Each structure stands twice: as structure tokens, then as C-alpha cells.
Amino acid sequence: MDKERKLIIAGNWKMNKTVAEAHSLVSGLKRELTNIKEVDVVVCPPFTALGEVSKAIIDSNIRLGAQNMSEHNFGAYTGEIAAGMLKEFLVRYVILGHSERRQYQNETDELISKKALTAHVATIKPIVCVGETLQEREGNHTQKVLETQIKGSLAGLSKAQVEETIIAYEPVWAIGTGKTATASQAQEAHAFIRKQIAKLHNETVARKVRIQYGGSVKPSNARELMSLPDVDGALVGGASLEDRSFADIIKNSI
């Protein structure tokens, strides 16, 4: 598949996999993905499995991501994890502002932008999640929600930092529900997000930013979604928990 930007496909394991299970999953993935160079492949295990997965992928084309991090670098923030701690495990990416964190931990665009800045300073690439709820879509508010989230979550980042930020468009109604955005819904939202980035910075920056689609991506729908002009990869939840299905998403996207 000929794409303007290199595809980036990341697996968000969420709160799944013990250390032993994580090792087994990533070992399977390594076997499945040995010769894949066309796609940047990222796995985001829970914090407790970062060390094991980091060791397992050291000689592979798989890169490591985390699912969250603090906006602070150190100090009295019980239960938080700092960018420097993630760097110890060679973490290259961090998911920020996932809708589950926006919903259950009340994360705001302002907080997400602080975390994104902290990540960039530590040379960890943030994967910033945005997306509307079903109610917002049905109320015709999708564009307003995306505009606000993009502006707020990228506030304070330089042009160069925005270029190195990955956006994940994840309609909340499609996450873990088996419902996927149609090709035209996905393309429309991605093009709109890119337009917002151009408005915040310029066309050159916007053309460089990779925008992933997330929401019930599976081997059977990956090819169509990844072929859309403004879709530059996927953030995959459920289907990333099994080596064969995650590998098939990647293979079907090439």
C-alpha cells in the first residue's frame, strides 16, 4: 500500500496480561512479524510488564509504548509513573488521553497537553487520543468536540513537537463495542483533524502528523481503513491481545 506517511499500528493491552502472558504474546508477535518493515509496530503493555517486554523485543522491529504517564518528572505523586522511569525500559511512545482515562480519571485536554509536553522533553512520542461519544455524534457535535480536543491537547507544543505527535482518532462509541466507523466517517474525521492541525500551525506540519484510527479494528476491516488517505495507522485494543489477530491487522494493512 502506497502511503504518504509511514503507517504506525499500536496495540493497547490496557489492564490485561501478567508478566508471563505478556512474554508469551510478544514472543508470538516477534515470530509473526519478523520481516515487517513497512509499518511501525508498537505494543503498549501494562507498566508491570514493560521490563519483560522490553527485554523480549530488544532485537526486533517492535517498539515499546506505555499507556499513560505523569505530567511531572518526579516527586510526591503517589501511584504515578514519570517519563524518566519509562525511558529506563526504552519506552518510545506513550498513549495519552485515552477515552477511558478521560472518562474514569477525568483527564482534561489541559492535563493531556502538559503530559504531551513532558513526553516530548523526554523524547517519548505521545499518542494523543481524541474522539466523540455517541451522544455527541448523534447531536452533530463531532467536529466541535474534535476541534476542542485537538486545540486543547496540543496546546503549548512547538511545530516540531506536533509533527512528532501521533493523534489517535477513537470514536468512543466504536471502542470495544465491535462497531467500527465506516470508511467515510473515518476519512472525514481524520481530514477534519488534519485541517485543525493546519489551522493551529500550517499545512506542512499537518501533512507530517500521523493520525491513527482506533475503535474495533480487526483483521477483516484493517485493509479498508488503512487505505484511506488520511488514516496513517491504528490503535488497537481487543484485537491486540492475541498475536495472530494483531499480526494479521498489520499484514493486511501493507
Ligand code: PEP
Ligand atoms: C482502544 O481502546 O484504544 C481501542 C481501540 O479498543 P478496541 O480496539 O478494543 O475497540
